[in-house]
Amino acid sequence: MSKRTLILEDGMTFEGTAFGATRVTMGEVVFQTGMTGYQEMLSDPSYCDQMIVLTNPLIGNYGINREDYETTRPLAKALIVREVCHTPSNFRSQSSLAEALEEFDIPGLTGVDTRQLTRHLRSKGVMRGLLVDGEFNLADQLERLHNMLLATDQVQRASTERAYIIPGAGPRIVLVDFGAKLGIVRELVRRGCEVVVVPYNVTAKEVLRYQPDGMMLSNGPGNPKDVPTAIPLIQELTGKIVIFGICLGHQLIALAHGADTFKLPFGHRGANHPVQDLQTGHVSITSQNHGYAVDEQSLNGFELIVTHVAINDGTVEGVRHRTEPVFSVQYHPEASPGPMDANDLFDQFLTEITNQQEVTHA
Known part of the structure; x- marks a missing residue:
């Protein structure tokens, strides 16, 4: 001792x-x-x-x-x-x-x-x-x-170095790994998805080569502004495939559409954070782990609208594109650990994919 x-x-x-x-x-x-x-x-x-x-x-x-x-x-x-x-x-x-x-x-x-x-x-x-x-x-x-220098390469260290595939008979989902929790993979596999996990710096062209039905942007560490490669990826694929972002993925979607992010004083890290769905008024208890948030005022005049807010401090907890199948949440629907109140967002993601396929084939 x-x-x-x-x-x-x-x-x-x-x-x-x-x-x-x-x-x-x-x-x-x-x-x-x-x-x-x-x-x-x-x-x-x-x-x-x-x-x-x-x-x-x-x-x-x-x-x-x-x-x-x-x-x-x-x-x-x-x-x-x-x-x-x-x-x-x-x-x-x-x-x-x-x-x-x-x-x-x-x-x-x-x-x-x-x-x-x-x-x-x-x-x-x-x-x-x-x-x-x-x-x-x-x-x-x-x-x-x-004298300690703060690193800016956390996502690079947390991400996979090479793409790999987890087989499944359902929709093919490209999961961009910014530091993805295995809980996200588990939820997709549980729903029968084929999951293609790719590095954080993947290009839109490389993603489209997999002919995905949807793309998920994972959680990850650090400042979202330290991941500039994600911005053109999101911009080029918006309108081409369904996109769902979680945590860091949510912040990157905001940055890609002209909004801004800022660092919170002490962040949200816990398994009991109440979040309200602005459309339904429903409040979910969520698992969260983030030190940055989307600046709500910076969303004005751009393509994204706020869908969810934190009850405790009013910060943005979810956004959606006005016209395209792109949405994101700041919290963790896979929980792990935490409540499973928001787990149905994975089902919503797959429903959006089905709806998009029906529109394409109509």
Whole structure:
């Protein structure tokens, strides 16, 4: 049991105990409010380069299993918890959380007041942090933090390098992988789709070669403006195939149609975010993980209209093209972890494909 300290760029420190990998690490410190699903959170590619603070006090009690990973190579920088359980008890458990962190070379910090840390991030905004072991000079470490350069290649690192196909007898869906969660693939496969997963920098010409029935733009990490290759892709394929965007995919659709995005003070990361459908008035409880949002005012005069808004802060949670079969949501309909209130958006996507095919063949 060795001393490990989280140092925030504003000088605040949180001392606790090390677990997981043994190495110094830096990243953006964010908090996640979900009560369960720590394995899915840890392996969500959208957390690339981020240090995840989990607000639920006990983490690791049901262990780690093969089935619940959202990627095969987690890219989070660290996991910070109030109390870690080293003796999990669950019939599906195959290893402990600490063992998983060691396997993926991710440092963990336990024994800190995560409620105080979360309140601090909520009032000051997310910020850069550094984990160090043992004794240290605070001034030196703060200088190191302030000199830390924020990466802009998270999507490139999170995306697949080569296209691959998951067979199915239903519609052929091209999934553009900006850091896609496996939950999205599972939902498409569950509906019988043939899924063609392609890299983030795929061109419109390459997509059309697959003769797809629809294209899905996945979630992913970082700033949407760091993915300029997606803009011409979306622009060229709008009106040619049905397009559905999730999270980062939603933000990229907005950028491709002339709108703007901005960074939220502390983001939306949790499994209990209420979202209202403006057409029906229905409110769904959703799973979310994003640090950027679409600027609603920037949509004025362009082809997109707002379809969903966040109840908590009024930010844009969904858009639709006025005339073409293009729509997107900021939240995660595949949940994983989280409520399944919005899971029928995958069915809506397939219905739009069917409708489009009927129009084409009419």
